[in-house]
Structure formats: C-alpha cells, structure tokens
Amino acid sequence: MRTSPERVPLAQTVRAECAIEKVDAKAYRIPTEQQPEESDGTLTWNATTLVVVHVRAGGVTGMGASYADAAAARLVRDLLADVLVGNDAFETGARYAQMVNKIRNNGRGGISAMAISAVDIALWDCKAKAFGVPLYALLGGARERVPVYGSGGFTSYDRARLTEQLGGWVHDMRIPRVKMKVGRDPNADPQRVRAARRAIGDEAELFVDANGAYVVKQALEMARRFEEYGVCWYEEPVYHQDLAGNAFVRERAPASMEISNGEYGFAPYDFRRILDTGAADVLQADVTRCGGVTGFLAVDALCEAYGIPLSSHCAPSFTLHGAMAARTLRHVEYFHDHVLIERRLFDGTPEPQDGYLLPDSSRPGIGLEFKEQDAREYLV
Numbered sequence: 260m261r262t263s264p265e266r267v268p269l270a271q272t273v274r275a276e277c278a279i280e281k282v283d284a285k286a287y288r289i290p291t292e293q294q295p296e297e298s299d300g301t302l303t304w305n306a307t308t309l310v311v312v313h314v315r316a317g318g319v320t321g322m323g324a325s326y327a328d329a330a331a332a333r334l335v336r337d338l339l340a341d342v343l344v345g346n347d348a349f350e351t352g353a354r355y356a357q358m359v360n361k362i363r364n365n366g367r368g369g370i371s372a373m374a375i376s377a378v379d380i381a382l383w384d385c386k387a388k389a390f391g392v393p394l395y396a397l398l399g400g401a402r403e404r405v406p407v408y409g410s411g412g413f414t415s416y417d418r419a420r421l422t423e424q425l426g427g428w429v430h431d432m433r434i435p436r437v438k439m440k441v442g443r444d445p446n447a448d449p450q451r452v453r454a455a456r457r458a459i460g461d462e463a464e465l466f467v468d469a470n471g472a473y474v475v476k477q478a479l480e481m482a483r484r485f486e487e488y489g490v491c492w493y494e495e496p497v498y499h500q501d502l503a504g505n506a507f508v509r510e511r512a513p514a515s516m517e518i519s520n521g522e523y524g525f526a527p528y529d530f531r532r533i534l535d536t537g538a539a540d541v542l543q544a545d546v547t548r549c550g551g552v553t554g555f556l557a558v559d560a561l562c563e564a565y566g567i568p569l570s571s572h573c574a575p576s577f578t579l580h581g582a583m584a585a586r587t588l589r590h591v592e593y594f595h596d597h598v599l600i601e602r603r604l605f606d607g608t609p610e611p612q613d614g615y616l617l618p619d620s621s622r623p624g625i626g627l628e629f630k631e632q633d634a635r636e637y638l639v
Contacts (some may be wrong), residue, residue, distance in 0.1 A: 279348050281315040282340040286329035287637040289600050298415040300442020300472030312377040314385050316348035321385025325547035327373035329639045334374040351382050355553045372525035379551025384624040391623050395583035404615040405582045411595035412439025422458035429459040434614045436464035442472025449484045456488040466492035475504040482512040494519045505538035517541050522572040524549050527557050534565045545572035546581050555581040562587040576601040576608045580625050604634045
C-alpha cells in the first residue's frame with residue numbers, strides 16, 4: 260500500500276534542508292520590579308539574567324532561553340555550537356547527547372545544564388516551525404490547557420503588597436492557587452501566611468516556599484503552624500539537597516500538606532534520587548534547567564514510572580508546550596518576575612484564562628518571538 264503523496268514530500272523537503280547553520284546566544288540583565296532588591300527565604304536579588312539562544316537551520320530560526328548567568332551564553336557560543344553546526348536539527352535526541360558529552364569536563368549540572376536547556380528548546384522550536392505546527396502538536400499533546408498557580412509573595416514585600424498580589428491573582432485573574440515565600444523571618448511567617456489566607460479567601464489553595472531556609476525540626480514545626488491556615492503545599496522546607504531532611508519532614512507533616520522538591524534538578528539522576536529517598540510528594544522540574552523539552556519530558560516519564568505528579572518551575576511561556584505534552588503534569592508556575600520579563604521582551608506570551616494557560620495554535624513552534632530591539636538596553 261502506497262503512502263499518500265500529500266504526507267511524504269513535506270517531511271522529505273524539510274529534512275533535506277535541515278542542517279544547523281548557526282547557533283548564537285546573548286545574555287540580558289533585567290532589573291527587578293521592586294528595588295533596591297527582592298528576596299525569598301535564602302536569597303536576595305536586584306536583577307534577573309535571561310539567556311536567549313537562536314538556532315538557524317533550513318531557513319528557519321528556532322529560539323530558546325534560560326534564566327541563567329551570562330556565562331551560559333558564552334558556553335553556548337564557545338563550546339556547544341561546535342558540536343551542533345552542520346548536524347541535523349531534527350535529530351533532537353542526538354543533539355542533546357552530543358551536548359551532554361561536550362560539557363563532560365565542565366560538569367553536568369549548573370551553567371552547563373542551563374546552556375543545554377536553552378539550546379534544546381531552540382532546537383524543538385526550530386523543528387516545529389519547519390513543519391509549521393505548534394510544538395505541543397509535534398510532541399503529542401496530553402491536554403488542551405494547563406493549570407497555573409500565581410507565584411511571588413516575596414519576603415521583601417510588606418503586608419499590603421503581599422495581600423494585594425495574592426488576592427489579585429485569585430479575585431481578579433481567577434487563578435485558584437497561589438504561592439508565597441517564607442523563611443526570611445520565621446517568627447513573622449505565621450502572621451504573613453494568615454494575612455495571605457485572609458486575602459485569598461477560604462476556597463483558594465495556598466502554597467508556601469521556604470527555599471530551604473529552615474532546619475529540619477524547625478521546618479516540621481512550621482508545617483504544623485501553617486496547617487492552621489490551610490497551607491496545602493510546602494516547597495523545599497529544608498535545603499533541597501538534604502533529601503533525608505526533606506523526607507523526614509514529608510513523613511511527619513500534616514497529611515493535607517504536600518512536600519515538593521526538584522527545581523534544582525539538572526539531569527534525570529537528580530530527580531531519581533529525590534524519588535528514591537521519598538523526599539517529595541510532588542516533583543518539580545524547570546525546563547530551562549533540566550535539559551529543555553527533552554529533559555522535561557524525561558522527568559515526566561520518571562514521574563509516571565513512580566506514580567507521582569509533576570509541577571513545572573518558573574519560565575511559564577517557555578514551559579507551556581512541554582507541559583501540554585506531559586502526562587503527569589499537575590500545574591505550571593506562573594512566576595511573577597518571569598511573567599514581567601516575558602511580557603516585556605517576547606511577542607506571543609500566553610495569558611491565564613480562569614486559572615489555565617492555553618497555547619495559540621496559530622503560532623508555530625513555541626509561539627514566541629524575541630523583541631531584540633526592546634531588549635537591547637539590557638544586553639550584557
């Protein structure tokens with residue numbers, strides 16, 4: 260039986276012109292909305308660095324990004340481009356393996372992983388654009404839309420700003436779940452959480468993120484206090500690499516409170532260790548850190564094998580299409596700082612509708628276009 264002639268030529272034509280011609284990367288440092296700085300339980304910052312990668316192949320340009328140090332851009336230009344140019348952009352698995360091999364002596368995690376993530380997203384964007392389809396369709400969508408949660412509530416916010424932001428997500432944008440930062444001042448945390456609960460009402464879900472600020476028994480005591488205000492998600496109660504400590508808290512925390520971990524996972528074995536030690540009820544993965552779309556879907560497969568849900572971390576516009584294809588996805592983090600940057604510097608950013616993000620099916624690839632002229636003032 261012959262294959263329909265309408266199907267074969269498209270793939271053959273595109274593949275014939277799919278060698279990677281150019282790989283470029285630039286870094287942009289964007290000041291935070293709040294000055295002189297923003298903070299969570301363990302870190303302060305006054306700017307966010309965005310690394311943007313473009314891959315040219317077959318007359319199509321794909322784009323990817325990571326929220327990483329500017330060193331990631333240099334690594335893409337000086338190291339990864341060497342193993343990519345001249346090879347087939349469609350063979351995303353092979354290109355991923357080549358990049359992992361190339362950075363061996365630099366270490367698999369950190370800047371190396373974030374550089375690979377940005378390139379991998381760009382390769383998938385390029386591939387989907389070459390076929391003229393949105394990326395979620397190429398990956399095989401598992402859903403029509405993805406739930407989001409509003410994320411911010413920084414410890415640098417006063418009580419008025421905290422309640423305004425969280426209440427706005429729930430009441431104005433109809434996002435039924437929100438997350439705030441804790442851990443900077445443990446004595447004040449219960450009062451801040453109580454104020455947040457009052458602002459969002461009794462029906463919305465309330466999450467807290469300690470960013471590893473507490474020690475183990477302190478984290479457990481805070482869990483019991485947060486339970487009074489209906490907190491149902493407790494992220495990184497202790498340092499994320501203290502898997503035994505996170506497991507200790509998880510085993511003894513209120514049954515209604517899920518413990519989450521994984522945003523600093525760079526490779527599949529990082530996530531497997533979290534799962535094997537029982538350190539999380541919900542696994543998190545960041546598409547701009549864990550290996551791009553390829554890595555994110557590998558984490559999804561791990562979650563399916565272990566019977567645990569997946570929640571994405573930050574970078575909502577770059578996460579959306581991978582999240583659409585992830586079978587175990589619980590929700591996507593609609594992180595305040597990244598939302599502001601993505602709205603400002605990219606065309607095609609999705610906006611929540613009744614607590615969900617939906618991709619624009621008329622835009623091929625990941626659906627984003629970088630506004631380089633607007634970003635020029637932030638160029639590193």
